[in-house]
Amino acid sequence: MSVRxxxxxxxxxxxxxxxxxxxxxxxxxxxxxxxxxIDTYREFDTEKEAxxxxxxxxxxxxxxxxxxxxxxWDEESLLAAQKELEAMNIEYERxxxxxxxxxxxxxxxxxxxxxxxxxxxxxxNRYFYPCWRKTR
Numbered sequence: 001m002s003v004r005x006x007x008x009x010x011x012x013x014x015x016x017x018x019x020x021x022x023x024x025x026x027x028x029x030x031x032x033x034x035x036x037x038i039d040t041y042r043e044f045d046t047e048k049e050a051x052x053x054x055x056x057x058x059x060x061x062x063x064x065x066x067x068x069x070x071x072x073w074d075e076e077s078l079l080a081a082q083k084e085l086e087a088m089n090i091e092y093e094r095x096x097x098x099x100x101x102x103x104x105x106x107x108x109x110x111x112x113x114x115x116x117x118x119x120x121x122x123x124x125n126r127y128f129y130p131c132w133r134k135t136r
Contacts, residue, residue, distance in 0.1 A: 017033065018033055019032050020038070021054055027043055027044065027045070028044040028046065028049065029044070062113060067111065067112055067116075067117040068109060068110075068111055069081075069092065069111060069112045069117060069120055069123060069127065069128060070108070070110035070124075070128050071107065071131045073104050073106070074108075075108070077108075078108040078110075081127045082110065088119075090120075091113055091116070092110050092111060092113075093111045094110055094111075095109045095110075096108050107131075110127070
């Protein structure tokens with residue numbers, strides 16, 4: 001299982017945005033915290049129940065293993081990036097942001113999963129960093 005460091009806090013909130021497992025008055029809770037607002041998803045009688053539930057809910061959750069690999073402004077670059085990923089046999093998902101800004105009407109994003117991102121430094125240097133840095 002690959003969960004980003006800081007994705008889950010246990011016992012104490014340590015991050016602005018994270019899933020949490022905590023104990024309060026002998027009960028165990030699982031929820032999500034964002035900017036100090038906590039949404040409680042489930043309540044449990046025992047710590048073991050809470051941990052088992054969280055483990056089962058995240059072990060096959062593809063979204064917890066995703067990394068952004070490309071941030072593009074034009075379809076030509078998008079098609080080239082997709083072709084490269086397919087040639088490398090790397091699974092990816094496309095996620096677009098329409099109406100991103102006045103300057104960049106549309107953003108095309110490609111995400112890869114698991115450790116594939118570790119073999120993509122050259123790819124990211126061509127398809128992610130140039131556009132992403134200009135939007136910051």
